[in-house]
Amino acid sequence: MALFHVRMDVHIPADLDPQVRADTVAREKAYSQQLQREGKWPEIWRIAGKYSNISIFDVESADELNEILFALPLFPFMDIEVTALAKHGSDIK
Numbered sequence: 816m817a818l819f820h821v822r823m824d825v826h827i828p829a830d831l832d833p834q835v836r837a838d839t840v841a842r843e844k845a846y847s848q849q850l851q852r853e854g855k856w857p858e859i860w861r862i863a864g865k866y867s868n869i870s871i872f873d874v875e876s877a878d879e880l881n882e883i884l885f886a887l888p889l890f891p892f893m894d895i896e897v898t899a900l901a902k903h904g905s906d907i908k
């Protein structure tokens with residue numbers, strides 16, 4: 816398994832049709848919660864004061880993460896920054 820720290824900054828155009836916006840956000844939530852239930856998206860945190868989140872993904876590979884991110888309904892409206900995590904030598908777990 817591989818852990819990734821992912822920051823997503825959402826920029827939905829102000830002129831996007833409100834129904835399309837609501838539908839896309841609802842599909843994003845359902846997709847995210849399904850991945851959370853599967854254990855692949857164990858953490859999602861709002862960055863206070865921003866339409867952004869910090870998430871942790873627990874997946875098989877960078878290729879799997881890439882597939883998950885490209886399938887996000889909000890993907891066309893996101894800037895995404897990925898950081899691969901390695902075990903710290905001082906971690907006692």
Ligand SMILES: O=C(O)CC1=CCC(=O)O1
Pocket residue numbers: 823825843844845847848866867868889
């Ligand atoms: O609101 C966000 O930060 C974007 C998002 C990702 C998963 C989700 O449910 O919303």
